[in-house]
């Protein structure tokens with residue numbers, strides 16, 4: 001459904017950020033992108049969204065290369081959720097979510113009752129109806145992240161791309177975001193691509209993972225296979241301990257960082 005094929009990118013000539021990265025996702029699958037700071041995760045997401053042009057390789061949506069799509073169609077089908085910390089405008093929650101309808105509303109028109117109904121439905125889906133008329137300046141970071149998620153789903157996209165949506169949130173809000181992603185995936189069959197610093201969030205979300213590391217390291221596969229003590233040492237230079245347990249017939253895995261690996265020093 002969406003795939004990256006042999007993708008390479010450089011900001012400066014002959015300084016590759018990533019090289020020949022490939023992965024593919026079916027409809028309704030999740031991809032977690034993991035790797036140390038500065039390795040190129042955000043850059044890869046920018047290339048995926050077409051905000052940066054690849055040096056070589058391509059991104060295909062339903063087998064068609066992104067530049068072949070009219071931007072309006074592409075951005076209706078593939079929606080991006082930025083990190084909440086970058087939002088500074090004093091819009092109400094409803095107006096912020098309506099911004100997601102901007103491409104359908106037209107430059108000089110007012111939102112129709114249909115646009116407003118869609119915005120309210122998106123607000124309901126993420127569970128923040130009580131904030132509808134609040135200013136986005138007067139809500140918490142976790143609540144703002146939910147507003148941005150409502151804005152991203154207002155056009156009923158097929159793919160949701162999120163750049164570290166849980167990074168500045170406390171434990172409860174992190175779990176709220178993960179629960180919401182799981183619910184949206186179930187209810188809307190959304191394909192989810194998430195850039196995260198938390199291997200445990202990738203394990204919790206399940207599906208696929210892409211590991212990016214230094215010296216052109218890269219691995220793609222099932223999150224539950226890929227995330228293990230050996231890979232955490234190789235990619236993050238940290239010794240870790242995987243813990244597994246059974247709950248309601250379901251096997252769970254979480255990985256705990258123990259110390260900086262001696263092998264890496």
Ligand SMILES: Nc1ncnc2c1ncn2[C@@H]1O[C@H](COP(=O)(O)OP(=O)(O)OP(=O)(O)O)[C@@H](O)[C@H]1O
Pocket residue numbers: 011012017035036037038039040041042043044
């Ligand atoms: N606009 C830019 N121009 C030049 N170099 C850039 C630009 N943006 C990022 N870089 C560099 O590209 C590399 C990858 O950056 P990127 O932000 O993609 O990494 P990341 O894995 O998302 O990092 P983090 O986990 O810290 O968010 C870094 O070395 C960064 O300094």
